[in-house]
Each structure stands twice: as C-alpha cells, then as structure tokens.
C-alpha cells in the first residue's frame with residue numbers, strides 16, 4: 268500500500284496544527300510512521316486519501332457501532348440541517364432523545380446533554396462534589412475519563428501512549444484531590460476510603476476498562492465498589508462513554524445488574540456527532556442549574572444536528588435489540604480466529620474481550636490492570652499494527668486501545684482479518 272498523499276497532507280497539517288492532529292491518539296507516535304488521512308467511509312470500510320480501502324476496527328473510537336455513513340443517521344442530520352443548525356433555545360428533539368435514553372438505561376430519571384465525553388465526566392464529578400459536599404474523587408490507574416484536569420492523573424489511552432499519564436498544566440492543588448486505585452483491586456479502594464474518611468465524593472470507573480486495552484471487571488469487583496459506596500455515602504459514577512449503548516441497550520449497568528449513581532455517556536449516543544451526556548436519578552440531577560446550585564452549561568449543548576444523529580442511532584439500537592447479539596457473535600468469532608492463528612504461531616499474547624470490545628496484548632500473563640497492560644511487548648504490537656495495516660486492516664495505533672466492532676462487518680471481513688493476522692505471525696517473533 269502507498270500512503271504518499273496521506274504523508275503529504277500530514278506534512279501540511281503539521282505546519283498549522285500541533286503534531287498535525289486535533290487529538291493525539293490519531294498520530295502514529297506509538298507505532299511509528301505517518302497517520303492516514305481519511306477521505307470517506309461507508310459501512311465497515313475506510314477510503315483514504317491515496318485510494319486505499321481499509322477494514323475499520325476503530326469506528327471513530329466507538330460511535331459508529333452500525334458502520335459509517337449509516338443511512339438513517341445521515342438522513343436525519345441532513346433533514347435537520349436544512350432547518351437551521353443551532354438556536355441556543357430549547358427544541359423538541361432534545362426531549363425526544365432524553366426520553367428514549369432514559370427509557371433504555373436502567374436507574375436514571377433525567378439526563379443532560381453536553382458536547383463530548385470529557386464534558387460529561389467532568390460535569391458528573393462536579394455534580395457528585397456538589398451533591399455530597401466533598402472534594403476528593405477516586406479513579407483507577409489506566410482508566411481514561413477525558414482530558415479535564417482531575418482525570419489526567421495516571422490516565423489511560425492517549426495519555427499513556429505518549430508517556431505523559433500526568434500532564435503538565437494540571438496543578439498540584441487539583442491533583443491532590445484525585446486518589447488513585449488499582450483496577451480490579453477492591454483492597455486498594457478500601458485503603459483510600461479509610462485514609463480519607465468522609466472526604467470522598469465519588470468513585471469514577473470504566474465498568475469495562477477500554478483505555479488500557481480491554482480489561483473486564485473481575486467477578487465481584489463492581490459489586491464490591493457498589494457496597495463500599497453505599498457504606499460510606501460515596502457516589503458511584505460509571506463512565507459509560509465506551510460501554511453505553513454498546514454492551515447492552517442499557518450499557519454496563521444493565522449487563523452486570525449494578526446500579527451506578529451517575530452515568531456518563533459519549534461516543535454512540537451522538538451517532539458520530541459531538542455529543543456527551545450524564546444522567547442520574549432525579550434527586551441528584553435536580554442539583555444542577557437552573558433548578559439546583561451546581562452550574563453546568565453549553566452554547567451548543569443539545570445541538571439539533573447532534574441530537575438528530577443521536578436520536579436516529581438510539582432508535583435503531585432500541586428498535587433492533589438483535590444488533591447487540593449480532594456484534595457480540597462477530598467479536599467472539601474474531602476472538603476465536605485470532606486466538607487460533609496466534610497460538611499456532613507460538614506468539615505470546617492475551618486477548619481480552621467483553622461483548623463487542625476486544626484487544627490483543629502481546630503478553631503471556633493475564634492483563635487485569637494497568638501494570639499488567641503496560642508490561643506487554645510494545646515492539647511486537649508495532650509490528651502487528653503495521654503488518655495488519657499493510658494488508659488493509661486498520662486497528663488503533665496504540666496497544667492501549669480497544670478495538671470496536673461494528674455491525675457492518677461481515678464474516679468475510681472477519682475471515683480476511685484473521686487470515687491477515689495468520690500471515691503476520693512469523694514476523695511477530
């Protein structure tokens with residue numbers, strides 16, 4: 268494959284955009300080489316600036332669960348755009364999507380829409396602090412909750428990819444209120460709670476971690492967090508920006524049968540437009556302005572185009588619950604296929620999967636927290652990434668990212684992907 272035009276576009280971009288990208292994980296820093304510029308996408312395929320056709324396993328980092336340029340979503344956006352793109356006044360469609368979201372997700376009465384997952388998590392934490400009157404929060408090493416200051420402490424995803432899990436610019440004052448626990452380790456949480464009695468407002472967690480590769484919660488872990496929160500009047504925040512509307516119509520809360528106090532959404536809820544949201548029971552949500560004291564706002568929040576895309580997406584998912592089963596089966600098929608070719612090739616690897624989230628770590632040990640994820644072999648990952656790319660398969664350019672399976676993928680696409688991996692195996696040793 269040739270990437271001349273992508274490389275030329277990247278050179279131009281770097282003159283006027285820092286690093287040539289508007290979000291760091293898009294750069295190929297962790298794997299080497301120049302990022303690929305996309306021209307268009309349809310279904311499971313990307314078409315890049317050089318005319319290459321790639322099978323897409325990122326799907327915009329999750330939102331395109333039904334594939335790219337999905338017709339009902341595109342039509343809804345076009346239809347809305349013709350009637351004005353932003354008003355800064357209430358519109359009926361905001362209530363429509365809120366009603367649908369509240370009906371799909373367990374345990375929430377009200378939802379507020381924002382413009383990104385970052386905003387959703389940031390606002391959820393402010394609300395938790397306002398509601399409890401406490402300052403400190405617990406997060407888990409390797410979990411990513413967007414790029415707001417409180418979360419850039421041992422953050423996963425792009426932050427670790429670039430070796431800056433703790434970003435300069437985050438003040439010591441902010442950092443001291445973020446306490447760090449170990450994923451899948453309840454004792455690490457108990458210790459923090461004991462050492463900070465009555466000071467912790469919330470525990471925020473990805474119920475299935477997706478930003479250090481995919482790391483499912485161990486049996487009893489989320490249940491244990493729920494109990495600790497109840498015991499100490501701490502709010503449990505599920506960051507379902509990845510898992511929401513993916514693992515089940517009602518997300519991880521529904522899948523695991525565990526109630527969170529506040530839930531953050533992003534990615535799928537916007538159908539590919541910039542949307543985030545946070546939700547909770549009425550008692551908590553009514554703490555928000557204009558009826559409550561906790562301030563939160565947005566000029567473009569609830570934007571009609573974004574709401575139209577999100578509503579069309581949620582309607583599809585709600586109306587066709589078979590989709591979840593379908594993507595889970597496809598992911599399981601991919602898992603089995605990759606497992607087989609990598610095993611036969613004698614590669615040291617661990618595949619983690621839950622539902623339609625899957626990742627390959629080049630490590631022979633179990634990957635269950637940040638430390639074990641970071642111990643995997645990044646050189647092997649680099650070879651794997653470029654080897655797959657050369658065969659027309661686009662996975663995330665970092666070992667700390669999950670692959671997001673979309674329903675537009677066919678079994679033929681999956682077979683091609685497995686075969687490509689099989690061809691590579693010799694080079695991975």
Ligand SMILES: *Cc1c(COP(=O)(O)O)cnc(C)c1O
Nearest residue numbers: 383384385411412413508509533
């Ligand atoms: C992507 C992501 C975010 C941040 O969302 P943005 O829309 O990129 O701001 C937050 N939490 C999780 C779990 C994510 O995967």
